[in-house]
Amino acid sequence: MNDRTIGRAGFLGILGLGAAGLFLAKDATGLLDRAVPKSVSSIVPTSGWRIYTVGSSMPTFDPATYRLDVTGLVGSPTSYTLADLKAMPRADQVSDFHCVTGWSVSDVRWGGVRIADLLERAGAKSNVAALNFVSAENPYEDSLTLEQALLPDVMLAYEMDGGPISRPHGAPVRLVMPQMYGYKSVKWVNRIELGTVALPGYWERNGYDADAWLGNSNGFSS
Amino acid sequence: MASLLEPALPETLLTAPKSAARIQRFTVTERALHWMHASAFFALLATGMILYLPVLSTLISRRQLVKGVHLWVAVAWAVALVVILIVGNRKRLAEDWREIETIDRDDRRWLRGRKAPQGRFNAGQKINALLTIAFALLFALSGFFLWLGERDHSFIFAGTGTVHDALTLASIGLLVGHLYLALIHPTTRHALRGMTTGEVDEAWAKKHHAKWVDAERKIVDRK
Numbered sequence: 001m002n003d004r005t006i007g008r009a010g011f012l013g014i015l016g017l018g019a020a021g022l023f024l025a026k027d028a029t030g031l032l033d034r035a036v037p038k039s040v041s042s043i044v045p046t047s048g049w050r051i052y053t054v055g056s057s058m059p060t061f062d063p064a065t066y067r068l069d070v071t072g073l074v075g076s077p078t079s080y081t082l083a084d085l086k087a088m089p090r091a092d093q094v095s096d097f098h099c100v101t102g103w104s105v106s107d108v109r110w111g112g113v114r115i116a117d118l119l120e121r122a123g124a125k126s127n128v129a130a131l132n133f134v135s136a137e138n139p140y141e142d143s144l145t146l147e148q149a150l151l152p153d154v155m156l157a158y159e160m161d162g163g164p165i166s167r168p169h170g171a172p173v174r175l176v177m178p179q180m181y182g183y184k185s186v187k188w189v190n191r192i193e194l195g196t197v198a199l200p201g202y203w204e205r206n207g208y209d210a211d212a213w214l215g216n217s218n219g220f221s222s
Numbered sequence: 223m224a225s226l227l228e229p230a231l232p233e234t235l236l237t238a239p240k241s242a243a244r245i246q247r248f249t250v251t252e253r254a255l256h257w258m259h260a261s262a263f264f265a266l267l268a269t270g271m272i273l274y275l276p277v278l279s280t281l282i283s284r285r286q287l288v289k290g291v292h293l294w295v296a297v298a299w300a301v302a303l304v305v306i307l308i309v310g311n312r313k314r315l316a317e318d319w320r321e322i323e324t325i326d327r328d329d330r331r332w333l334r335g336r337k338a339p340q341g342r343f344n345a346g347q348k349i350n351a352l353l354t355i356a357f358a359l360l361f362a363l364s365g366f367f368l369w370l371g372e373r374d375h376s377f378i379f380a381g382t383g384t385v386h387d388a389l390t391l392a393s394i395g396l397l398v399g400h401l402y403l404a405l406i407h408p409t410t411r412h413a414l415r416g417m418t419t420g421e422v423d424e425a426w427a428k429k430h431h432a433k434w435v436d437a438e439r440k441i442v443d444r445k
Contacts, residue, residue: 007323011352018360021385022367051279058283101368102383168280207373219375 048105051168054202059136059188061171068173072132072194075123082158082172088113088121091155095178097185100208100218110176111159115149118156119194130198133175134191142186142201143210144177153178156189180212245424245438247342247416251310252318256417258306259358262299263393266292266361270390296365322351328433342434346403353396357389364389 067079091114097105119128132143148154157176158165165171170187177184183203193199204210209217248256269292272278273285282288307315321343328338329345343351364386371378403410404417409430416422428435 003326003329004320004324006325007348007352010325010349011323011356014353014356015359018356018385018389019363021381021388022364022379024381049276050274051276053279053283053285056284056287058280100378101371102378102380168276207375209375219371219378 048103049169050099050101050103052099053137054140055137058167059171061167061188063172066172066190068189069191070118070122070124070194071191073125073128073196074194075125078122085113085118085156085158085173089117091117093153093155093176095153095176097178097182098214100181100183100212109159109161110155110157112155112157112173112176114155118192122194124194127196128194129196130194132193132195132199132201133186133189134193135186136188136190140186140188140202141199142175142184142203143198144175144184145198148177148180148211151177151179179214181208181214181218183208184212243424244421245427245435246420247413247422247427248420249311249314250420251306251314253417253420254310255303255306255315258302259299259354262295262302263397265295266299267390267394269295274387274390293369296362300362322348324348339432340430340434341437342431344431350396350400353392357393357396360385361389361393 063082066082068081068085069077069079071077090111092109092111094107094109097108115131129146130143131146131149132141134141144154153176155176156173158173160166160169165174170189173189174187175185175189183201186201198210200210211217215221269288272282272288273292279285321341325345325348328340329348331338332340332345333349364382367377367379367382368386371382404414405411412423412426424435
């Protein structure tokens with residue numbers, strides 16, 4: 001190795017490492033995440049949350065005016081305050097959150113209402129086959145089939161990691177669908193439309209898969 | 223006749239630098255490249271931080287707009303780079319690259335903390351330059367795939383975002399060191415003048431870049 005190749009080898013080495021990282025780096029950040037204290041990782045997301053929005057402003061939650069409307073195939077349209085939702089049977093779970101862009105957050109603690117309990121309370125008709133979750137963040141929405149929405153780890157959450165859901169995470173209520181990529185877990189939900197077919201949501205209209213199963217959609221395969 | 227009475231000025235005086243105290247370190251091309259990259263870097267860092275840090279994403283929630291600015295600055299950076307490579311002094315840039323990638327015996331001794339004469343770039347500057355160029359190319363590569371993956375899902379790779387993020391953190395580290403040495407550290411901050419005016423103090427250069435000054439003198443003597 002002569003003098004000149006040392007610098008070039010180092011340069012090409014870094015380029016190679018970076019290019020390989022496109023395919024391999026995910027596990028490395030998992031390690032990094034575990035190595036960094038929570039207080040630091042909440043400021044600098046090592047592999048933690050990113051806050052993605054599509055609208056021109058982030059919705060603000062006002063407990064006095066907030067209502068969750070349930071419309072469509074119900075006996076009569078109903079609307080719930082946050083307190084109404086909290087009065088329904090409470091469910092708790094710990095699940096991982098995976099974004100389609102590659103980042104993940106493991107072991108998120110959620111508290112909220114199961115979809116089955118909500119549908120029962122709302123008096124959903126027997127021909128309901130799909131739910132469209134509409135966000136206060138215009139024009140965001142996304143939908144699940146009834147079968148998907150009734151999976152045991154799907155919920156309408158009002159608590160995250162032991163506290164109320166914060167504004168960037170969808171205050172006061174967001175959907176949690178851990179078996180699919182995060183864009184299905186609509187934040188700032190203020191209306192649920194019950195229907196017979198799952199409507200294409202915001203990202204579906206931009207080419208993403210409606211059935212966004214982890215590792216088995218959007219170009220991912222396992 | 224006057225020309226016989228007054229001896230012509232010796233050749234060397236005409237070709238020697240006008241002020242003996244200054245020596246040219248960077249041409250217009252090199253300075254243009256440096257400042258173009260620096261401005262693009264700061265614009266990309268600012269918009270990137272808004273996209274990346276939850277606190278800032280929440281504060282400035284117009285993500286689509288910020289993302290658009292981030293992408294167009296990146297495109298402008300690439301275009302400016304190509305323009306400089308086309309219209310700039312390519313011979314000089316090739317010479318820079320040859321110097322930067324050559325880590326010689328003196329450089330290796332210097333890196334181990336020993337005294338060793340340095341060329342126009344010292345070993346630390348060479349490593350900074352190599353890392354900066356490598357990071358820029360990797361930023362462009364990973365950024366391109368972040369953009370493409372959103373449009374064609376077969377180009378979503380597990381580590382694209384991670385590489386882009388890791389480069390950001392590493393670049394901030396490099397930037398902090400670079401700014402400290404360029405603006406604050408007493409023995410190196412004079413170098414900033416070289417990057418703004420193109421020229422540095424010859425006495426300073428002799429002390430910190432002895433091999434370069436010696437080589438320049440030989441060129442001048444030969445002329």
